[in-house]
Amino acid sequence: MAVLRAFRAVRPRAELAERVAALPYDVYTSEEARTEVSGRPLSFLNIDRPETQLPPGAGIYSDDAYEKARELFQKERREGVFLQEERPVLYLYEETVVSGGLFPLMPFHSQTGIVGLSAVDDYLFGRIRRHENTRREKEEDRVRHIRACKAQTGPIFLCFRESEELRLLFSEWKKRSPLFDFVSEDGIRHRVYRLDREEEIRAAEEAFSHIERSYIADGHHRAASAVRVSEELRREQPDYSGREEFNFFLSVLFPEEELRILPYNRLLRDLSGMDEAAFLRALSPFFSLERSEKGAVLPASRGDFGLFLPGGWYQLSAREELRGRDPVHSLDVSFLQDFVFDGILGIKDPGVSKRLRFVGGIRGAGELEEAVKSGEMAAAFTLFPTSMEELLCVADAELLMPPKSTWFEPKLRSGLFIHDISGKEEA
Structure with missing residues (x-):
């Protein structure tokens, strides 16, 4: 009780x-x-x-x-x-x-x-x-x-x-x-x-x-x-x-x-020495990628991500066969952390890394674009928000989400x- x-x-x-x-x-x-x-x-x-x-x-x-x-x-x-x-x-x-x-x-x-x-x-x-x-x-x-x-x-x-x-x-x-x-x-x-x-x-x-x-x-x-x-x-x-x-x-x-819950987006300070083309190639085993000609990509469903680079916006879709099945590793924020930030870029602890900045979805895509265009950051990722049911399932399993998974x-x-x-x- x-x-x-x-x-x-x-x-x-x-x-x-x-x-x-x-x-x-x-x-x-x-x-x-x-x-x-x-x-x-x-x-x-x-x-x-x-x-x-x-x-x-x-x-x-x-x-x-x-x-x-x-x-x-x-x-x-x-x-x-x-x-x-x-x-x-x-x-x-x-x-x-x-x-x-x-x-x-x-x-x-x-x-x-x-x-x-x-x-x-x-x-x-x-x-x-x-x-x-x-x-x-x-x-x-x-x-x-x-x-x-x-x-x-x-x-x-x-x-x-x-x-x-x-x-x-x-x-x-x-x-x-x-x-x-x-x-x-x-x-x-x-x-x-x-x-x-x-x-x-x-x-x-x-x-x-x-x-x-x-x-x-x-x-x-x-x-x-x-x-x-x-x-x-x-x-x-x-x-x-x-x-x-x-x-x-x-x-x-x-x-x-x-x-x-609103999206909790990510700004990335560097691409570990890769240029834009090399970074996109590194992403391809984990996502299907498509250049967006419609401006900012704000994901409308689970498994979809937006990526902004100096060259423009890309629509990313997670390869679902790679997604984990437990309550934590099935999350979109975990997919991004496991395969991109850790797997490609070597960021083991996103909560303390100076290479990442977290931006609440309330701030909109304009702030993300400006940070990349100014040269302060190298890339921005937009996410579909974590759901309340996902949060409750993680908590009921007594597990922990990656840092900055929810923005209420x-x-x-x-x-x-x-x-x-x-x-x-x-x-």
Whole structure:
């Protein structure tokens, strides 16, 4: 059974929610983050990426950065930007694409999840499944951020298999007036509904007790970091009861059928000394290739890929007889990694290689073309997105996908819900 727990959330005052809400810290480079917070003193990105408040050149992972995060968070709590709920609550969080502007691949989409706490023990004992590996240095960053702020500031994006019981509850609970209701600059409408009645909380907790397991859709590093902090605090407090706040982490749980994955494309810095013609010849044992005369190739089905070289676009189709049969090696991202990046180019670990750059499908083909035309990169690959069913199959098999296999949209906003882990245990 999955644990869902209500909590005394720290949240912005309703009239400030739009100004506070920010995209997750890890979708920006340091330079992009500095630009994003310019003129936006209440954006939560100031706290999530505290190096933006230090002089240029200050270390992203410096002691000063984490101290600045703590200082800013405490200051905004004192000044009333954030308040804490008087009693444990849950929330529904609905995101709806109302403008196609930044979302040409999904002109209309809506998803509703429930905001609460998930149990660290559910993660440790496999009742919360993951599908990607994590990097220690990225975990360490969020560990230090959580310890500095004494709070989990970014929700983990979880999903669960279809539940008619929860679908009906969500539908009923959204009939009330929202606590937050605003449209962000990227054309996403964010509506948040507070669930503060005891019978509602009991109904939600009971419904989740019928869910066998949940899955991390996005936020593997945030989840791993929250769990590491919990384990550290358990060692520091060996007589812990299990009910303390640090035994739980902030999450938003969505029904998997409402989620959408966009492509996660690849930019390649070099061709291992090959020219364009030689590289195309090297690809031919693994793909059928055809020059595209119609511009950018955005794959429309599994097994299809686009390739952009200085000479133009190519349509690639995987030779299916070569595809692996297990849940991981049957993925398109694995086919590309196994036969091209590793097999041809010798890139063994794509997660750390400086020869690869990953570009979320929301950015479009223009950015890929520009990177190659400028000479910064040698080639670009476009992919068909991984499906939710593929993700769940990998997680159910307790396997891991290659890095950067999924790009979820819309992203959850940070700063709307914060879990203070410094408090005493709840009854």
